[in-house]
Amino acid sequence: MLxxxxxxxxxxxxxxVDRFVGELSAHFREHLPRQFGALGEEGVREAIRYGIGRARSYRIxxxxxxxxxxxLMFVFGPAFDSDPxxxxxSRCLSGAGDERAxxxxxxxxxxxxxRQRA
Structure with missing residues (x-):
């Protein structure tokens, strides 16, 4: 028995987690080059790890x-979930329903x- x-x-x-961070970092390098360039590889990885913790605080x-x-953190800012x-x-994240909903x-x-901002 094992x-x-x-x-x-x-x-x-x-x-x-390391694999996920690496995949997401590569995704951001390709699809959000401006944000990636501003933070650099290590900054992006750190931001992703921060986001993982924030998401978990909402049971995601x-x-x-x-x-x-x-x-969404990268698009709207690192504190988008608490930005007034x-x-x-915050309404969506704290609302009723399971994680998927x-x-x-x-x-x-x-x-x-x-779209409204554009």
Whole structure:
């Protein structure tokens, strides 16, 4: 029988987070070059890790949900979720429903807000 100890489990979790951070960093390098250039590789990775923690504070744990949260951080600013100029963000994140429903609402409202700004 195989036994996985807590330390080993934590190591596997860290490997998964590192992989996710690397993939998201590469995505930002390609799709948000201005923000990527301003922060640099290490700054982007640090911002992504910060975003992972912020997303978790709203019970957003799936890769897809965290990806949306972090992308919105890069588009609307690192404190978009508590920015008084963006009240829709905290309402969506703190609203009723499971993670998928809240993230879906967040994405819809963010897209509308972005179109209105343009």
């Amino acid at each position: 036994t996985i100890r807590r330390r080993q489990s934590a190591m596997f979790a860290q490997i998964a 744990e799936s890769e897809a949900g965290v990806r949306v949260f972090v992308q 100029k963006l009240p829709w963000a 809240r993230v879906g609402r967040l994405l819809d409202v963010a897209a509308r807000s972005r």
